[in-house]
Amino acid sequence: MKMNGAQMVCEALIAEGVKTVFGYPGGAIMNVYDEIYKQDGFEHILNRHEQASVHAADGYARANGEVGVAMVTSGPGFTNAVTGLATAYMDSIPMVVISGQVPLSLIGTDGFQEIDAIGISRPCTKHNFLVRELSELPRIMKEAFHIARTGRPGPVLVDVPKDITAEFGEFVYPDSVNIPSYSPTIKGNQRQIDKAVEAILKAKKPLLYIGGGAVLSNASDLVRKLAEMSQIPAVETLMARGVMGAKNPLLLGMLGMHGNYSSNMAMSETDLVISLGARFDDRVTGKLSEFAKYADVIHVDIDPANIGKLVDVDYPIVGDVTEVIEKMILGLKSKVKPERYADWREVLERYDNLHPQSFIDTDDVIKPQWVIERIGELVGEQAIITSDVGQHQMWAAQHYPFDRPRQWINSGGLGTMGFGFPAALGAKKAHPQKTVINITGDGSILMNVQELVTAAEYKIPVINVILNNHFLGMVRQWQTFFYEERYSSTDLSFQPNYKALAEACHGIGYDVTTKAEFDAALKDAIEKDRVAFINVQVARFENVFPMVPAASALYNMMLPPKEGEQ
């Protein structure tokens, strides 16, 4: 069929089963927008900033596992999208971003809204393409989706010059992909898996260390099965919250800088780390030389470059977490003896009882942790929780009862403030039946606050719970502990009227200072089914505990004050 390049882009998206595209038009991408206007294969959501478009596509992908799609114009449209690309790249989120580019004849001339998108995005995409000939366009679109979703997933950029989208040519969308230089290892070497199984059978204090790869691989059921059959305790990274399920007795909690006591102690004392799709990030390991010091390491990862990058690995297994665990379960079946690890479980239980995840609740001022636990009680497992970055993010990760993977959506690797609200829009588009709540702070929410308009226009009723402490809380916390309370540029006492701001953008706003008001506001926001800001005044100087100071050993935790100590 003969058509122009712009129509080919749309046809390719439809062929890939794309239902929702988030984007923002501009000069170089206008031809494609003209075709978007004419088609009805997918919906286009006009965000109010390109960064938000990319985060929304990202949130969509995280919520349902499909490839998220965003579309931007050249130059500033693209540069605004870069933070979104980098965010997705760091967390391995499958995404295709299509950017307009100046016509081929103008490339290299500093044309209007020209920027080297390929050069800029190279370090923050899994791969990128500049379309140089119309005949390449269908193949490139096919490859972009393939690369985004296979192996270790990631964002792929397709940069399309304006003259290519105007040109006419024959459109045949390829059925299959042939990239000889690209073939991720999925299966996992059986001999290595056998050795790992032997190590598990011999270990006395094994520990499952579960990372975001378990979510990406949709391996939650198998991870639970592996833990259940072996009765090996588990810790989750920030990216893996929900994989084991909050009620699972084998789950110790989250580990790392703000991990709970028993999780961090377990990692410090284990004799066998079974890493499933985790990558030993510095926020997880603390001081590397003290990390899992007494342990052998089984490292299952689809990306060979993650294995042995930071810690020495005794049992490297390159492969998809799902595939590898299936084989591990077969190997362990009828051989593994759960009672072998009973003493170990008991030690960890004692640790947990010694310092459970806790905070001192009060009734005169709302504690941020209370808000999160309360949301958990009121909407619990049916909700999807997104977050921005900072104290509220850590409290959400610590205190929300996540029951399933893809219920918790946050920017873990890059730590992008302003991610939560647009990501919530994407998650809500992916799961319209679910309540989507963005847990945010008074700092983060202002980065992408313009999405109130998008949410109102398209009736995407996400609820933003602003834990308002009039501070950039996490930086303030570090200033308290490590900078002698010099609160340099972190005091946010001067702030907008959040309720009025929401209302000005056709949403609803609530000001909350008591627990009763919070309950009422959340209930009302869910009932009204409109985009909402719930502005909750919380304790100003609350800190996130436990805390492992940067570059300190994981077992050196600053613990929360206990009742009567404060």
Add this chain to the structure above:
Amino acid sequence: MENVRRVISVVVENESSVLSRISGLFAGRGYNIETLTVAPIPNTNHSHITIATKGSPRLMEQIIKQLHKLVPVYKVVEHSEMVEKEMVLVKFPIEESLSDIEALCGAYNGGIVNVGVDMFIGMVADEPFRIKHFIEAVERYNPKEIVRGGVVAIER
């Protein structure tokens, strides 16, 4: 960990921006590049990139894995058993002893390749450490300009 020198040979799809993907990877992740050469492989759509680099064994492993991850990379060969050659061109003032320098070049697999009115040019091709020796040896003939070519290597 002690630093090792390695020559890594990379076979890539011969497409625009592939060199920037590789040099960008080295720059972005703080890997060292001692020399880098690139040339198309005859009768294919591929190019050969040869990189001489230095670092700890763990870093070498990372470099190779990260190179492998790049989509247009077919093959990464890192081998201690490589035949390595490097070329160097040296320009001498015409006053210097042509015969001495010719003999010297001969000892390092080369010779005089150009003679002009006020200068002549010697060329040699040899192992990188021998090239270093050669450059030291010609120092006393007042070379006006020295251009090294970077390492090319092939697996034994």
